[in-house]
Amino acid sequence: MGVQMVQLEHVTKEFDDTNVVDDLNLDIKAGEFLTLLGPSGCGKTTTLRMIAGFEKPTSGKILLNGQQVDEMEPYKREVNTVFQSYSLFPHMNVFDNVAFGLKMKKVGKEEIKERVTKALKLVQLEEYGNRKPKQLSGGQQQRIAIARAIVNNPKVLLLDEPLGALDLKLRKQMQLELKHLQQTLNITFIYVTHDQEEALTMSDRIVVMNKGKIEQIGLPVDIYERPQTRFVADFIGQTNILEGSVTEIEGDMARMEFSGQTIDIPKTNEVTQGEEVYISVRPEKMKVSSTPFDSSINLKATFKEKIYVGSVTKIVVTMSNGKELTINEFPDKIEDFTETSDIYVNWSPNNSVVLKK
């Protein structure tokens, strides 16, 4: 497997007596597309800024390509950043913006011209060298910001919510372009976002952060299908969380008592009898019917409403304990439910993810 490109060892950052980043340990491999994902204030941007050098960790070590850098000034580090606001220099044209890093490294004029042209070509804006950043659209400015960073051949490219200001369609397109760019250049990308869909689309690995700590590290499919904590299950996509206690364990299966009903759950995470647990079931894994299911999972609830969102219809039901569940169904498969009519909810036990309290 690849070399470790960035290593964070027990990194802590304090601001005003609160640990914004709390004892973080993380190894990032060379050539990896790694995403730091979490809600605002979770410490993801601070982590990125410590790797860039704009913040110094209160304690802990940061290694870049095996060399300790946590006290090194940002201008000496072989990393480049794509800023959220792009931060293109307004007094320079596009060419000079992209050439800035090379000029600072005293690269020869001919080589600068060649490399800048190549970088602009890579982001498909080679015709725009003479324009001022102001004269470009948001998406174009975004590409210039990327060109300005990658032209320096950084060991690691840091991206701080770079697509946040773009509209949805352009954002989707840029997600794929960035992913392809990363594969072509084979540079390590560390990407910060609060958008879980963006993280799932682009990343090799995702680090889910909350309150300065890592909740889970894993492949996108792990994060989505096998969340390890309630926070991850809740934050990534939509889910239904059910709370109950384990009543019996039998071979591969366990049973949980939930709101007066007993349901089968997979026997994962080493649950023990009598333990209070959560289970998380994705809306698209659930089915509804007006007639009871012939299955061990057959929750009785009342129909509340259905919401058409295009590709699916969301059905919201109220359980006997007053909590709501959301189920996604294809619009053409839905029976006619009337308000307050009885409705039965079913899913395969394997689609429940058991989360310890």
Next chain:
Amino acid sequence: MRKNFEKAYLLLSPSLFWLTLFLVIPVLFIAVISFTTNGDFGAIIYEFSTDAYSAAFSSLYAKVIWQSIWWALIATIVCLVVAYPFAYFIANSGKWKNLLLLLVMVPFWTNLLIRLYAWIILMNNQGVINNVLMDWGFIKEPLALMYSPGGVILGLVYGFLPFMILPIYSSIEQLDKTYLEASEDLGAGPVRTFLHVTLPLTFPGILAGFIITFVPAISVFVVTDLFTGGKLLMVGNVIRDAFLVEMNWQLGAALSLLLMILVLLSLMIFMRFTSRKDRKLLV
């Protein structure tokens, strides 16, 4: 569209009236007077004459005008060199910012005349500075701190330094700090970040400071009056003397107009190099 313009003029009419009455008409008076004939005891004889302009462009007055431009220019440059680091320091001084800005403004609460008197006590031949230097044996003769162009420039710098600090401060304050981070990120250390990013991006502030320092510096007469006892002259002194001492209103008016044109020219240079947004720094 047309209707909107009419409404706009209606709304503007009080200020337009004000400007016409107290700015446009007086300037027109001055322009007219500058082309009349000088009579006995300062009488204005309404006969066309360009005598005032011949006098104004004569070597005597031309020398004073050039001298004024030159001194005001040097004083403005000294102000810039002193003000930029200071403004930079204030803008980055965190919670002390407001206190430091207050200190910059405090001198405005006292009349320049009175503050210049205070300087005389310091700079006199028997003043504090000369006495201390002589007591310590650094110099044998008192330095001619006053009665010299150097003294005038010092007075101008002292008087107008805040005018330079404030617009520069404001442009540094408004500078988006992520540009500096971007520069560092791209491999520029503090010095090169300053030269390539901070300085060009705060240039409008420098230009604004330059104008609002240069304009009063070139026309002030109290500094030369107090620091040189009227031995050295700036154009402000000459204008005042023409009106009040020589009773030659035509010459005073002509010199005033020339000064105004000079100031307008420097404003035009400012407009040429700045965008609409940057011009707010002047106000």
